[in-house]
Amino acid sequence: MNDADKFIIRKAVLELAKTGTPRFTSIDDDVRNLPNVNSKVINLWDYVTAIGAQLSRPPYDPYRETISLDISIGRKTSRKVTLNIPLIIYGNIAIHYSSLESVHLALNQLAEKGNVLGLISAIEINSTRDNKRKYPLFKKVPSSNNDSLEQDYKKSYPEGLVLEYTDETSLKMLQNFRKEFDGPILVDVSEVFPLYIKTILEEGADGIIIDTNKVTKNEIYQGKHAIAVISDARKAINDYYKGREENDDDNAILVIAGDVNSAGKIVKAAALGANVVGYSTSMLIAHSNMYSEKPSDVSSIADNVYRHMLGTKGEIKGIPAALGYSDFHNISPSDLRTSSIDASLQGNIPLEGIDRTYKDMIEEVLNEYVSEKGIKLDSSETQQVLRSIVRE
Amino acid sequence: MCGICAVMMENRNKDFPIGCLLYKMMESQQIRAQDSTGVAIFNNNGSNKEFYRIDYFRKNNGKYNQVTKKVPPERLDKTLYELTLDPNIVIASCAKEMNLLKDIGLVRDLDAKYKIRSLQGTHGIGHLRIATSSRVTPDNAHPFSTIVMPDIAVVHNGEITNYSKLRSSLELQGYRLFTRCDSEVIAVFIADQLLRHGDLEKANYEFIKKADGPFTYIVSTPDSLALVRDKFGARKGIFGYNPGNRNYPSFWAMATDLSALDSVGATFYVETPQPGKPKIFYNKIMMESIPT
Numbered sequence: 071m072n073d074a075d076k077f078i079i080r081k082a083v084l085e086l087a088k089t090g091t092p093r094f095t096s097i098d099d100d101v102r103n104l105p106n107v108n109s110k111v112i113n114l115w116d117y118v119t120a121i122g123a124q125l126s127r128p129p130y131d132p133y134r135e136t137i138s139l140d141i142s143i144g145r146k147t148s149r150k151v152t153l154n155i156p157l158i159i160y161g162n163i164a165i166h167y168s169s170l171e172s173v174h175l176a177l178n179q180l181a182e183k184g185n186v187l188g189l190i191s192a193i194e195i196n197s198t199r200d201n202k203r204k205y206p207l208f209k210k211v212p213s214s215n216n217d218s219l220e221q222d223y224k225k226s227y228p229e230g231l232v233l234e235y236t237d238e239t240s241l242k243m244l245q246n247f248r249k250e251f252d253g254p255i256l257v258d259v260s261e262v263f264p265l266y267i268k269t270i271l272e273e274g275a276d277g278i279i280i281d282t283n284k285v286t287k288n289e290i291y292q293g294k295h296a297i298a299v300i301s302d303a304r305k306a307i308n309d310y311y312k313g314r315e316e317n318d319d320d321n322a323i324l325v326i327a328g329d330v331n332s333a334g335k336i337v338k339a340a341a342l343g344a345n346v347v348g349y350s351t352s353m354l355i356a357h358s359n360m361y362s363e364k365p366s367d368v369s370s371i372a373d374n375v376y377r378h379m380l381g382t383k384g385e386i387k388g389i390p391a392a393l394g395y396s397d398f399h400n401i402s403p404s405d406l407r408t409s410s411i412d413a414s415l416q417g418n419i420p421l422e423g424i425d426r427t428y429k430d431m432i433e434e435v436l437n438e439y440v441s442e443k444g445i446k447l448d449s450s451e452t453q454q455v456l457r458s459i460v461r462e
Numbered sequence: 463m464c465g466i467c468a469v470m471m472e473n474r475n476k477d478f479p480i481g482c483l484l485y486k487m488m489e490s491q492q493i494r495a496q497d498s499t500g501v502a503i504f505n506n507n508g509s510n511k512e513f514y515r516i517d518y519f520r521k522n523n524g525k526y527n528q529v530t531k532k533v534p535p536e537r538l539d540k541t542l543y544e545l546t547l548d549p550n551i552v553i554a555s556c557a558k559e560m561n562l563l564k565d566i567g568l569v570r571d572l573d574a575k576y577k578i579r580s581l582q583g584t585h586g587i588g589h590l591r592i593a594t595s596s597r598v599t600p601d602n603a604h605p606f607s608t609i610v611m612p613d614i615a616v617v618h619n620g621e622i623t624n625y626s627k628l629r630s631s632l633e634l635q636g637y638r639l640f641t642r643c644d645s646e647v648i649a650v651f652i653a654d655q656l657l658r659h660g661d662l663e664k665a666n667y668e669f670i671k672k673a674d675g676p677f678t679y680i681v682s683t684p685d686s687l688a689l690v691r692d693k694f695g696a697r698k699g700i701f702g703y704n705p706g707n708r709n710y711p712s713f714w715a716m717a718t719d720l721s722a723l724d725s726v727g728a729t730f731y732v733e734t735p736q737p738g739k740p741k742i743f744y745n746k747i748m749m750e751s752i753p754t
Binding site: 308311312313315393394395396397400402403404405437440441448449452 | 626
């Protein structure tokens with residue numbers, strides 16, 4: 071127990087002894103009002119750490135050091151893919167073959183040590199007998215291809231497929247592939263988001279991929295932050311499951327790609343609803359090579375990528391551990407705190423220091439007003455008024 | 463630092479004032495928490511076949527009035543629906559065999575208000591709360607119940623850290639939660655599971671699988687009690703047996719602290735449930751569960 075905890079307990083006991091009446095605030099409120107905690111609140115992540123260090127959370131419990139990062143991909147497919155790190159390297163076809171080869175070597179090295187992460191790639195990697203692929207490959211199918219899976223895609227025996235959704239022909243491709251392929255199929259909807267999510271999931275896609283960089287360039291999302299995109303994508307998947315009694319293990323996953331290339335951003339994306347993060351290949355190579363003094367040959371890049379990914383794995387465990395989770399995927403928007411009303415509205419994130427979203431606060435004020443004035447509003451009317459106030 | 467406790471009389475004995483036992487156990491653990499108190503006592507003597515009892519709090523300018531409404535089965539759904547439309551109403555319980563009483567203050571205050579020591583029943587649970595996340599108000603006091611199905615009550619010590627995620631998945635299924643307290647999700651989750659398969663043990667295993675954080679809780683149904691610890695066993699929870707004598711019947715007791723078992727003489731076969739393995743007490747099989 072640290073000094074702040076002792077202070078709070080002492081304060082609570084003294085208050086009770088002095089007044090004979092119980093407290094009306096909770097310990098969380100007390101912690102947030104402590105001057106030494108508040109003075110340290112500089113940004114979102116410091117605040118998350120401050121929350122993680124309070125009395126009711128258990129970071130000092132050594133058991134909590136165990137953080138599971140595992141994620142299973144595949145809904146009703148007979149072959150599911152399990153990743154030990156919730157990352158898929160999203161292969162960029164523009165990068166040089168040698169870069170892809172070094173990623174291949176690094177992913178193999180990682181998989182050998184029990185750190186399985188995936189790769190999305192359209193390019194074939196020539197696995198030698200000594201260096202056979204040990205990680206799951208998600209083969210990216212060109213959107214123009216309308217043929218059967220025969221020959222072309224079965225050749226590399228991918229564990230999963232990635233399909234880019236552009237128009238109605240993509241839907242036909244998805245239907246065909248679903249009939250023939252028993253592994254997970256992920257659909258990249260960046261071009262058409264927020265449309266077609268329900269249809270795609272109904273046709274049996276195991277997850278959707280969204281590149282926030284691409285989506286924020288769409289007309290609907292112009293001027294909006296990636297937070298809004300991730301939040302809306304999660305909402306779209308949740309809406310599909312609304313009222314259904316599906317087992318959680320059968321849920322479609324959300325893969326967020328784009329501008330997510332650091333541990334902090336990965337945790338933020340996960341908190342906002344991403345199950346897996348698509349880590350850009352070119353960024354990975356750039357990150358890994360940044361501090362290298364060696365010439366960039368395949369094995370030295372592979373070594374850097376290997377160490378970079380292990381470092382990232384350690385980093386993304388830190389915040390869930392501080393928040394008292396034993397599973398990385400349990401982080402949720404309410405674990406983030408923001409000082410921006412806009413972010414609170416876009417991602418349904420609680421505002422700093424009060425543990426409530428901006429929408430919650432407006433709703434409370436509205437309810438009080440309605441009750442005070444004796445106005446009769448049913449819940450749908452209340453939601454309508456609320457939406458017009460917060461301009462959703 | 464909350465304190466929880468429970469008592470289950472053997473052989474469906476329903477004439478003993480178990481409120482008295484709960485009071486003693488709660489008083490001995492009062493040092494753990496002083497914000498609010500509550501009990502849920504079950505008396506399945508079959509006398510009430512006609513009415514459901516809905517207990518709710520009506521918020522008015524920061525004040526909470528507790529209201530009890532008795533409704534016949536045919537009007538239950540409609541009444542619950544109407545109550546849920548009012549944003550100032552927090553439904554505490556919907557019950558046929560359960561008497562759920564809770565308020566802010568110490569256990570002696572609750573007894574002064576509701577005479578809990580005189581309440582008879584087959585089994586019951588009690589709770590002492592120190593507020594860690596939501597405010598100290600009567601509706602945030604334990605035990606928590608749900609309108610998903612009647613006669614479910616939960617007392618909880620610890621924290622469900624992925625509360626927010628569990629809550630949204632329950633809300634997606636259309637369930638209504640009335641408070642911002644993490645303990646309420648346990649009641650709704652277990653009720654949802656019981657509706658699916660009716661197996662209390664399976665329901666608790668499912669919760670342990672889905673929930674994160676350090677917790678111990680006791681869930682009560684009309685004929686059973688379950689003492690559950692998280693998979694790491696990060697919070698305490700023990701149970702013991704009192705064989706009874708000519709003056710009082712035998713019973714099982716559960717609590718956070720050993721002092722609570724001592725206070726009611728439940729010092730035989732004292733054990734702690736294995737982390738992640740629910741310990742279920744059924745009325746009908748209790749004799750079989752006693753080691754000979």
